[in-house]
Amino acid sequence: MATKSQTRRRIQWRKIGPPILLISPSVILVGTLVLGFIWAWILERPIKGEGFFRSIFLFPMAVSFIASGVVWKWLLNSGVDDNAKGLNRLFQMLGLDFLQNSWTANITFGVVAVAIPAIWQLSGYVMALFLAGFRGIPDELREAARVDGASEWQLYKNIIFPQLSAVALSAVIIIGHMAMKSFDLIMAVTDQRTYSTKVPAIDMYNFMTSGDYSNAAAVGTIMLVIVAALVVPYLIHDAKQRR
Amino acid sequence: MFDTQHPDFTFVNAAVAGGGGSQAKQKLAADLAAQNPPDSFQAHAGAELSDYIDALQIEDVSYLYDKFDLREAFPATLIDRLTVDGKIYSVPTNVHRANVVWANPAVLEEAGIDPAQVLADIDSWIADMEKVKAAGKIPITVGMAWTQLQLLETVLMAELGADGYTGLFDGKTAWDGPEVTAALDKFATIIDLADKSYLNEDWEPALNPVLSGDAAYNVMGDWAIAAFDAADKVYGTDYLAFPVPGTEGMFDFLADSFTLPVGAPNVAGAEAWMETISSMEGQITFNTIKGSIPARSDLTADDIALFSEYQQDAMKAFAEDTIVSSIAHGAATPVAVSNAMNDAVAKFSQGASDVAGLQAEPTAAAAPMSN
Numbered sequence: 339m340a341t342k343s344q345t346r347r348r349i350q351w352r353k354i355g356p357p358i359l360l361i362s363p364s365v366i367l368v369g370t371l372v373l374g375f376i377w378a379w380i381l382e383r384p385i386k387g388e389g390f391f392r393s394i395f396l397f398p399m400a401v402s403f404i405a406s407g408v409v410w411k412w413l414l415n416s417g418v419d420d421n422a423k424g425l426n427r428l429f430q431m432l433g434l435d436f437l438q439n440s441w442t443a444n445i446t447f448g449v450v451a452v453a454i455p456a457i458w459q460l461s462g463y464v465m466a467l468f469l470a471g472f473r474g475i476p477d478e479l480r481e482a483a484r485v486d487g488a489s490e491w492q493l494y495k496n497i498i499f500p501q502l503s504a505v506a507l508s509a510v511i512i513i514g515h516m517a518m519k520s521f522d523l524i525m526a527v528t529d530q531r532t533y534s535t536k537v538p539a540i541d542m543y544n545f546m547t548s549g550d551y552s553n554a555a556a557v558g559t560i561m562l563v564i565v566a567a568l569v570v571p572y573l574i575h576d577a578k579q580r581r
Numbered sequence: 582m583f584d585t586q587h588p589d590f591t592f593v594n595a596a597v598a599g600g601g602g603s604q605a606k607q608k609l610a611a612d613l614a615a616q617n618p619p620d621s622f623q624a625h626a627g628a629e630l631s632d633y634i635d636a637l638q639i640e641d642v643s644y645l646y647d648k649f650d651l652r653e654a655f656p657a658t659l660i661d662r663l664t665v666d667g668k669i670y671s672v673p674t675n676v677h678r679a680n681v682v683w684a685n686p687a688v689l690e691e692a693g694i695d696p697a698q699v700l701a702d703i704d705s706w707i708a709d710m711e712k713v714k715a716a717g718k719i720p721i722t723v724g725m726a727w728t729q730l731q732l733l734e735t736v737l738m739a740e741l742g743a744d745g746y747t748g749l750f751d752g753k754t755a756w757d758g759p760e761v762t763a764a765l766d767k768f769a770t771i772i773d774l775a776d777k778s779y780l781n782e783d784w785e786p787a788l789n790p791v792l793s794g795d796a797a798y799n800v801m802g803d804w805a806i807a808a809f810d811a812a813d814k815v816y817g818t819d820y821l822a823f824p825v826p827g828t829e830g831m832f833d834f835l836a837d838s839f840t841l842p843v844g845a846p847n848v849a850g851a852e853a854w855m856e857t858i859s860s861m862e863g864q865i866t867f868n869t870i871k872g873s874i875p876a877r878s879d880l881t882a883d884d885i886a887l888f889s890e891y892q893q894d895a896m897k898a899f900a901e902d903t904i905v906s907s908i909a910h911g912a913a914t915p916v917a918v919s920n921a922m923n924d925a926v927a928k929f930s931q932g933a934s935d936v937a938g939l940q941a942e943p944t945a946a947a948a949p950m951s952n
């Protein structure tokens with residue numbers, strides 16, 4: 339028979355095992371970067387009402403995760419068919435019944451549903467970063483490439499993307515660590531006991547609530563190590579560049 | 582009121598917002614660990630205090646019970662539940678009942694159920710829920726983890742009886758025994774019938790369908806009466822309240838109580854506060870506002886007349902019924918155990934574990950209690 343501490347260790351490892359640890363942050367990261375980049379790319383070519391759209395895309399960033407989380411909790415209600423509320427109800431009204439979804443209540447992908455509000459909220463920030471990056475590339479470079487007969491794709495691949503790499507790296511680091519430590523949003527959209535959305539930060543809080551400080555500290559330390567593995571190389575890279 | 586009884590002390594309410602006191606508990610834990618305690622703090626009476634007692638963070642206040650003659654004022658069954666190794670660590674302000682079903686009579690009639698009938702056990706209750714479902718209404722709603730655990734504990738009470746249920750906490754009843762399995766199977770049936778779209782909502786949104794006439798039943802503590810009052814609903818006609826079938830004669834109790842932390846900066850102030858909240862006038866004033874019932878059992882008929890109809894029923898039940906402790910509200914188990922059970926039941930309701938899993942996890946969590 340397993341001793342108490344062995345049982346506990348096993349529970350530990352299952353709880354903070356790799357899948358749940360990585361699914362949600364990577365979906366948030368990839369989704370935010372892709373959406374943010376597309377928005378920046380659209381706004382980069384001078385279009386009408388750029389200032390208006392720029393503000394619209396940035397606005398969600400100004401709302402607290404807790405406030406938007408409460409609204410998303412209503413939108414992401416898991417009721418379907420007769421009990422449908424929120425987004426599911428909207429799908430019904432639009433005749434898109436097949437899109438109805440259990441969202442955060444899904445035991446496998448529930449944690450990915452939390453990525454939807456996070457992406458909505460953080461994409462504007464990534465857009466602002468990339469937009470600044472695009473604007474930092476002098477027009478002369480593009481013109482020179484076009485004169486040399488480069489196709490649009492070659493222009494992006496060889497001229498624009500390399501110049502955006504520094505911006506992309508900062509975006510990855512900033513969004514990556516925000517996604518990794520996401521806590522407030524999950525507490526607002528679901529709660530600390532919902533099985534499908536238990537991420538390490540929630541576990542840490544739960545251990546704290548039970549007065550189990552050693553386990554809370556252990557979870558916190560593991561999170562620190564993971565985030566440090568992402569951030570420390572960036573800081574070193576940054577320091578070297580500045581020299 | 583405290584100001585008139587003890588004009589030489591000022592009461593500072595340092596409430597921390599957050600459902601179920603979860604945020605306040607974090608702040609309190611940090612303050613206690615840093616040896617910077619408040620003069621007094623509120624906690625659920627019973628086993629939930631054992632963590633503070635074990636950490637030597639709260640004082641024995643038995644002497645206050647002698648000083649204010651509280652041993653006679655509170656019912657003996659309550660004193661028993663507050664006493665740990667012969668010592669009492671808190672002064673209760675109020676008592677809540679958790680094993681209450683709130684029902685919408687209009688929905689019941691629509692399903693062909695006589696609202697006046699008294700159900701004898703969980704099986705007949707489940708049969709009624711099937712009827713409600715057949716009539717196209719929601720049989721029962723249940724909210725976030727602790728409301729699920731509260732429903733579970735009332736099913737356990739109904740199936741195991743008061744003694745069997747209480748035995749779960751001192752090792753006399755086995756968590757992994759066949760009686761518990763049978764009860765959990767019934768709980769599984771109820772969860773199956775429940776509307777699962779409220780599983781991460783607080784108790785109020787989950788109770789709402791009963792008010793609006795979409796759902797038949799909800800199990801909630803008697804603080805739910807505030808929600809019905811706020812919607813101007815009338816007890817007896819717009820909504821019904823009765824003990825969970827099979828728990829007739831049992832009072833699933835939880836009490837709010839105040840403590841004296843070790844090293845409290847102003848002990849005299851804390852003692853004065855406890856005198857006020859335990860006094861007859863203090864308890865009447867507090868409970869007529871909160872909707873709970875006084876922990877004291879020595880109220881006169883005139884005093885009792887100050888309370889609402891439901892509260893008067895509850896006071897009678899508290900005096901006559903067998904008192905059993907709530908798991909979901911920390912009266913029966915230490916915080917860590919009830920948290921583990923919350924986790925287990927939330928996992929089950931979402932469909933991530935089966936009845937065997939639901940049974941194994943509380944068994945492991947409760948194991949330290951029987952030693």
